Amino acid sequence: MAERPTLVSLARDLGVSRQTISNALNAPQRVNAVTLERVLKGIEESGYRPHVAGRQLRTRSSHNLAMRLYPSTDGINGSVLDRFLHALTEAAQRRSYRLTLFTAADDAGEIDAIDDLLGTADIDGFVLTSTHHDDARTAWLLEHDVPFVAFGRPWSSAPHEAAHSWVDVDGGAGTAEAAALLLAKGHRHVGFLGWPGGSGVGDDRRDGWRRTLAAAGLDDVAARLHAEVEDSVPQGARGARELFERGATALVCASDSLALGAVTAWRELEPHAVAGPPVIGFDDTPVVSALGLSSVRQPIEQVAQHVVDLLLRQLPNRPDPDRTARHELIPASLVEREPDPHLFEPTD
Amino acid sequence: MAERPTLVSLARDLGVSRQTISNALNAPQRVNAVTLERVLKGIEESGYRPHVAGRQLRTRSSHNLAMRLYPSTDGINGSVLDRFLHALTEAAQRRSYRLTLFTAADDAGEIDAIDDLLGTADIDGFVLTSTHHDDARTAWLLEHDVPFVAFGRPWSSAPHEAAHSWVDVDGGAGTAEAAALLLAKGHRHVGFLGWPGGSGVGDDRRDGWRRTLAAAGLDDVAARLHAEVEDSVPQGARGARELFERGATALVCASDSLALGAVTAWRELEPHAVAGPPVIGFDDTPVVSALGLSSVRQPIEQVAQHVVDLLLRQLPNRPDPDRTARHELIPASLVEREPDPHLFEPTD
Numbered sequence: 001m002a003e004r005p006t007l008v009s010l011a012r013d014l015g016v017s018r019q020t021i022s023n024a025l026n027a028p029q030r031v032n033a034v035t036l037e038r039v040l041k042g043i044e045e046s047g048y049r050p051h052v053a054g055r056q057l058r059t060r061s062s063h064n065l066a067m068r069l070y071p072s073t074d075g076i077n078g079s080v081l082d083r084f085l086h087a088l089t090e091a092a093q094r095r096s097y098r099l100t101l102f103t104a105a106d107d108a109g110e111i112d113a114i115d116d117l118l119g120t121a122d123i124d125g126f127v128l129t130s131t132h133h134d135d136a137r138t139a140w141l142l143e144h145d146v147p148f149v150a151f152g153r154p155w156s157s158a159p160h161e162a163a164h165s166w167v168d169v170d171g172g173a174g175t176a177e178a179a180a181l182l183l184a185k186g187h188r189h190v191g192f193l194g195w196p197g198g199s200g201v202g203d204d205r206r207d208g209w210r211r212t213l214a215a216a217g218l219d220d221v222a223a224r225l226h227a228e229v230e231d232s233v234p235q236g237a238r239g240a241r242e243l244f245e246r247g248a249t250a251l252v253c254a255s256d257s258l259a260l261g262a263v264t265a266w267r268e269l270e271p272h273a274v275a276g277p278p279v280i281g282f283d284d285t286p287v288v289s290a291l292g293l294s295s296v297r298q299p300i301e302q303v304a305q306h307v308v309d310l311l312l313r314q315l316p317n318r319p320d321p322d323r324t325a326r327h328e329l330i331p332a333s334l335v336e337r338e339p340d341p342h343l344f345e346p347t348d
Numbered sequence: 349m350a351e352r353p354t355l356v357s358l359a360r361d362l363g364v365s366r367q368t369i370s371n372a373l374n375a376p377q378r379v380n381a382v383t384l385e386r387v388l389k390g391i392e393e394s395g396y397r398p399h400v401a402g403r404q405l406r407t408r409s410s411h412n413l414a415m416r417l418y419p420s421t422d423g424i425n426g427s428v429l430d431r432f433l434h435a436l437t438e439a440a441q442r443r444s445y446r447l448t449l450f451t452a453a454d455d456a457g458e459i460d461a462i463d464d465l466l467g468t469a470d471i472d473g474f475v476l477t478s479t480h481h482d483d484a485r486t487a488w489l490l491e492h493d494v495p496f497v498a499f500g501r502p503w504s505s506a507p508h509e510a511a512h513s514w515v516d517v518d519g520g521a522g523t524a525e526a527a528a529l530l531l532a533k534g535h536r537h538v539g540f541l542g543w544p545g546g547s548g549v550g551d552d553r554r555d556g557w558r559r560t561l562a563a564a565g566l567d568d569v570a571a572r573l574h575a576e577v578e579d580s581v582p583q584g585a586r587g588a589r590e591l592f593e594r595g596a597t598a599l600v601c602a603s604d605s606l607a608l609g610a611v612t613a614w615r616e617l618e619p620h621a622v623a624g625p626p627v628i629g630f631d632d633t634p635v636v637s638a639l640g641l642s643s644v645r646q647p648i649e650q651v652a653q654h655v656v657d658l659l660l661r662q663l664p665n666r667p668d669p670d671r672t673a674r675h676e677l678i679p680a681s682l683v684e685r686e687p688d689p690h691l692f693e694p695t696d
């Protein structure tokens with residue numbers, strides 16, 4: 001325990017309840033004048049720092065932000081949202097804000113939950129994740145003038161979508177860098193293993209790879225060597241097998257799940273290869289890190305910091321609230337690794 | 349969006365603010381009588397279901413629980429706490445409770461944060477994780493009569509520790525089962541790769557392995573074939589190398605990080621082995637699942653459900669609050685897998 005007095009020790013020393021101390025700071029009209037004077041004097045003499053309590057008094061803010069928690073996934077691709085949750089909780093706490101979680105089955109359920117929270121809980125603002133084409137959530141929040149920031153840019157050109165603040169990672173820059181690394185290693189037939197078209201995030205990652213190939217005069221490769229599969233290890237293996245059969249010698253993948261599948265496909269075809277698998281994943285998850293695969297990493301701590309900054313500046317308790325929509329697009333970076341020889345290299 | 353009216357649509361239709369509707373439900377004395385009657389009539393006619401709002405009125409509860417969020421780890425061993433966070437948020441929401449997160453540097457910081465939250469936020473109860481020997485947090489919470497439940501049993505015999513509710517997983521039963529599987533596969537020299545002695549969780553996992561060996565008349569193996577290292581992949585490789593050199597042919601590990609290290613050590617020594625690595629991990633994390641390793645799995649969803657049950661029954665807003673300390677010890681289960689041949693099997 002720290003040496004400074006706590007709310008509890010102070011209540012004991014002053015012979016009053018915690019609620020009385022809290023009221024003295026936050027709702028002084030509820031405390032009788034004699035007690036109020038004694039308690040405020042006691043607070044001052046004790047050196048007790050009421051932290052958030054004092055700030056709440058000045059600003060009439062709950063100091064609570066809220067975010068929907070998505071269900072656990074296979075632990076590979078979902079892990080980036082868990083990293084974000086940790087980073088966001090920490091970034092919020094540095095500004096004396098807490099994070100409240102809720103779950104929802106879909107976007108409509110998320111809107112219902114936000115509506116409920118606005119009526120029943122003290123929430124200053126909301127954080128959205130996993131934005132997508134035609135996102136009903138952003139339209140609703142704007143319409144109801146609710147402070148929020150999205151992790152994820154708007155993926156459609158509806159006019160309202162430029163009207164809110166967002167922070168996102170430039171995934172296409174990451175896959176462009178990944179493709180460039182494979183070209184620099186001597187590959188020319190660098191394929192792309194991604195998701196079915198139409199998802200903003202997936203299309204962006206594919207476009208980055210394509211830009212690098214086009215700049216290298218390899219438009220024909222880019223036109224031919226891409227495959228689209230659902231996001232799972234077995235589907236990744238299937239898609240990679242097809243691309244290797246069509247002549248790909250290296251692959252940039254839209255996710256680490258796909259990359260893991262691609263590695264198993266590559267080992268089937270090249271059991272005696274000396275080098276590690278020419279496969280680059282996306283999200284630098286613990287699985288690929290443990291295996292020593294290269295992957296594109298999102299700077300999630302930086303994203304969380306910006307999200308909190310852009311959300312707090314909107315809040316009515318600021319001295320000069322600023323509701324201007326602001327957008328931050330942060331570069332992804334390639335993490336290059338050598339595979340662990342005992343997991344991937346041939347043994348003979 | 350669902351068809352039922354929302355707080356926002358209702359406010360628009362009735363021409364009042366959201367706050368007025370909330371007050372009508374939760375603090376009717378703040379609304380003038382004519383408006384109150386009109387709003388309550390409008391609520392009834394609209395079919396609006398105020399969910400939590402109504403319940404708060406009846407029970408005077410904030411419907412907020414709080415838990416400390418630990419920092420991200422390497423993504424292997426920390427992932428069990430992320431699974432718990434998801435399961436807890438979902439279990440709480442099924443009972444109309446939300447979960448608020450905070451961070452802290454250590455136990456003293458956690459106590460400070462709880463103290464702060466008691467003074468400044470509406471929190472009905474707390475969830476502790478990662479209990480350990482001489483846990484100052486449980487003593488403090490009991491002393492201050494704060495409703496809480498621990499995920500993790502008390503690891504010391506201090507009298508106050510029997511006095512609070514907890515839910516835990518019987519990890520020793522899991523490692524006992526893991527050792528039995530390796531014996532059933534024909535191994536006799538089944539070693540244990542664990543952490544330095546003194547951690548309740550680690551000692552419990554070691555004891556389970558030891559019980560199985562003792563029951564099989566292998567006390568000499570149990571006395572000889574165990575190693576204690578820090579919890580990381582490289583340290584796991586080092587410890588496993590030592591155990592294999594001392595004659596172990598199979599290993600039960602206290603964590604998946606250690607198991608992953610053990611696999612790399614085993615591949616060095618047995619590059620031409622036909623079967624998969626005779627190594628069993630603990631926590632069934634995404635990494636070992638992707639690699640096809642066997643591991644002991646904690647039934648985290650069940651833990652979360654029990655934690656919420658045991659916490660809510662204590663709350664003063666219950667019809668018949670029950671502060672009796674209750675304890676639930678839930679068995680762990682072994683997940684047996686065949687390794688992916690292209691990640692682990694020899695290629696010649």
